[in-house]
Amino acid sequence: MPEIIFTGPAGRIEGRFQPAKAKNGPIAIILHPHPQFGGTMNNAITYQLFYMFAKRGFAVLRFNFRGVGRSQGEFDHGEGELSDAASALDWAQTVHPDARACWVAGFSFGAWIGMQLLMRRPEIEGFISIAPQANLYDFSFLAPCPSSGLIIHGDQDKVAPPKDVQTLVDKLKTQKGIIVEQQIMPGANHFFEGQVEPLIENCGAYVDKRLAMIEAA
Template sequence: MSLTEIPLLLEGPCGALEALYLGRADARGLALICHPHPLHAGSMHNKVVATLQRTARDAGYATLRFNFRGVGQSVGEHAHGEGEIDDAEAAARWLLAQHPGLPLSLLGFSFGSCVAACLAGRLEGQGIAVERLFMLAPPVQRFSVDGRLPQRAALTVIQPEADEVVTPEAVYAWSAALERAHELLKVAECGHFFHGKLNELKALVLPRLQS
């Protein structure tokens, strides 16, 4: 069985969305991965996104990562988060259609973590269960997710302690005020892009996907 991703174009709200898909007949679950900010060189080829994909693969998941509108071969223009949630929903529905009945987990990094969170809440509202949500370095000061989070998905927030892009203290305060159950994991001596810490990141995510 090949564990190599295949490139494809999915139908999104504005047209084609460029994606990389790993399908497997023995999948234990589905993982959709959302990339960082499109206007700051974010794409599905980001090394943190790639690490999340490999981690989900190693946990036995079918995976899908994709470029938001206006990135790479994806059609359209940046839509300040709201349009990107629509893009992610289209990708999630495509992935679910390939593997009916399998549980869906959403993983996002930076801007993509807030997109994933809002999508998870939207899908729950539509009666589509999300098993797990991982938010890595979420820019909660700039992208409001209040009132939009899922209530039933297991939520893990992973925050670098030396983040130079997202203010760690803002994430800690947001986490402390969050009324729903979740876990906050802090990565010591780690910047926003997890330089030198990708193995540590995998070690945090892998057992949670396997549980």
Template sequence: MQARTVKISFQGAAGPIDCVLDIPMGTPRGWALVLHPHPLHGGARENKIVTTIARACVQSGLVAVRPNFRGVGESAGEFDKAVGETADMLHLAEQFEKAYPDEAAGKWVLAGFSFGTSVAAQVYSQRLEQAGKIPDALLLAGSAVDRFKFRDIHVPADTFLVHGEIDEVVPLTEAMEFAREHALPMVVVPDASHFFHGKLIILRQLIEQRLAAV
């Protein structure tokens, strides 16, 4: 599916949140918030796994929102170990719902890669405690949720976990501990590294299959 990309800014607790929207042609059926890896290790919204997930979301008819976390690109602030980043994404979600009510009334997919999984899981947990809408799907690739956890985590039983067999950043055993703690199944891609080198097509297919059920 073809898409157009537009730049937009939302307002976070530390100032502007630098974002792009990947907008599918035709009428969107909802939106996706796709969160990037560790800002202090080169993580940004242009990350290949983030863009792969975003393309899968667009293919599924969702507007994909790709923000830069604090201190990345034109986003204000400094790295805050997921605490400030989670607050910022909660602000972003509220602002998106007001600015794009038609898209926000549809399906909402929340996705993250690596550090972004921790922010995503904590955003989901916070929204679960509020009266507002919660995401219809939570997608976590290369899960590092517990490394940056600052609150209790509550994730849905149908959370989609995908991990590389030979992940050199977040070992498979660590991801399995998270999956076991939350009673979640996990898809393991054979011979895939943390960044899914040479496996992005497989990753995209897996994401598209999950989105087909949303």
């Protein structure tokens, strides 16, 4: 898992990259939680997502948003972080130009950034959005949501209340041509304390299902 530094809009960005096994293996970009509340690329969920995708033959990149760790710049309330994520995808595509597909996965704040990246980049064909804070962030830009994906959250989440996530899911499910799968994990709070392993298993099962559908097509 080589440490990498690439250039973002606010200066250098620190990341970790796992190349794909196959030349045309897909790319996955992993986005960490809120930088001002201790979120980094080494967050347990971000870290485990990275390995989940790597095990499935993806070229995977996780990185620190601006102002976190060795990444230059300072927190920019989402706008700059979205530019960082776009730069990360650019970098991964440069290293891995034959990738047959791209995915984005994010947790909490990272889920919000990931969904915005999805709107900007038509090559992203799958997403995993963990505990999106639909109560705090505006997701109305998802009109329409361009790709199918998984929204997964806990029924004991006080930070991103289930009713707000449900409203977001219901809105997305009315859109034609995409399938947004929702999974609600019983007993899980916003940080999936004691439940990170089953969370990652659920995410992995979803990716496996999507990859099998592609192979069958």
